[in-house]
Amino acid sequence: MQRLRPLLAHRARPQKGAAVILALLTVTLVAGLAAAAVGDLGVAMDQIIGRHDQAQARQLARGTVDWARNVLAEDARTTQVDHLGEAWAVKVPPTPVEEGEVSGELQDLSGRINLNNLVQADILEVQQFQRLLGLVGVSDSEALTLTDALRDWLDADDEPRLPGGAESSWYSAQTPARRPANGALVAVSELTQVRGFSPDLVARLSPFVATLPGGTSNTRINVNTAPAEVLAAAVEGLSLDAARVLIVQRNRAWFKDVADFSARLPSSVQNPDTNGLATTSTYFLATGRALFGVSMVRMEVLLDRSQNWPTIVWQKLL
Numbered sequence: 001m002q003r004l005r006p007l008l009a010h011r012a013r014p015q016k017g018a019a020v021i022l023a024l025l026t027v028t029l030v031a032g033l034a035a036a037a038v039g040d041l042g043v044a045m046d047q048i049i050g051r052h053d054q055a056q057a058r059q060l061a062r063g064t065v066d067w068a069r070n071v072l073a074e075d076a077r078t079t080q081v082d083h084l085g086e087a088w089a090v091k092v093p094p095t096p097v098e099e100g101e102v103s104g105e106l107q108d109l110s111g112r113i114n115l116n117n118l119v120q121a122d123i124l125e126v127q128q129f130q131r132l133l134g135l136v137g138v139s140d141s142e143a144l145t146l147t148d149a150l151r152d153w154l155d156a157d158d159e160p161r162l163p164g165g166a167e168s169s170w171y172s173a174q175t176p177a178r179r180p181a182n183g184a185l186v187a188v189s190e191l192t193q194v195r196g197f198s199p200d201l202v203a204r205l206s207p208f209v210a211t212l213p214g215g216t217s218n219t220r221i222n223v224n225t226a227p228a229e230v231l232a233a234a235v236e237g238l239s240l241d242a243a244r245v246l247i248v249q250r251n252r253a254w255f256k257d258v259a260d261f262s263a264r265l266p267s268s269v270q271n272p273d274t275n276g277l278a279t280t281s282t283y284f285l286a287t288g289r290a291l292f293g294v295s296m297v298r299m300e301v302l303l304d305r306s307q308n309w310p311t312i313v314w315q316k317l318l
């Protein structure tokens, strides 16, 4: 019994989180439906059932995103550290509301490597990305070429880096011809446009990378939410096996701060560079799904919590 108790205490947390979230969700959705009802008055005459359901479903999906922003704001107000045992990390399962159903989840994107940071000439981030490529099975020489090509895709100029870069001279000669973005990536899927990034490689990288705006200081990697591959890529000398051990330990006791993380690294890691690391998260992807009558709506929103109230960077209706 003695040994069981801490385990049970740990398990109890997500359930409490779920209760809090469902309570918050109900409040937001009722408010959302009331707003939708008022909005309906002006267009009532030309509404057919399908369009009405579509509008209600959209409103419900928006409600789940408002809910997500509330949960994140509350979290920022009450905690200094972000980890996967917190209320925001609890998925809302399909939950009946009125004539429909909603579900949603928040994904932390600060536990990933931000591809857009590669445009800066920061050697640490370039090496982190190259280590990540190695971890998903890319050879060292190919990793160098891929990194050059990606940095050319992102940077503003049209001068190919040597030896592995590619700019408009290369892309315009392809079939079909295309142009490098010479700017930030918005979605990870855009990576397939960059020379050398096959759909298969992009699929292998996808769980570990993000395309976030903002400079390095906003997109430090949260060691409390990063998967083992990202930790191993982020810290030179940390093997994937050692990173997996750290994650098991993290599930029992979250890293209080970056110093705590450094202290718990294996002795094989000498003088870790912790500049790009954090125990807090700034960017979250909120996904809301709503069903109303005959309509289903899925909404994705990128939220920036650098101020306490999360702002919307972009939103997509799917």
Ligand SMILES: [Ca+2]
Pocket (backbone or CB within 6 Å): 075, 076, 079, 080, 081, 082, 083, 086
């Ligand atoms: Ca937190």
Ligand SMILES: [Ca+2]
Pocket (backbone or CB within 6 Å): 151, 152, 153, 154, 155, 156, 157, 158, 159, 167, 180, 182
């Ligand atoms: Ca360029």
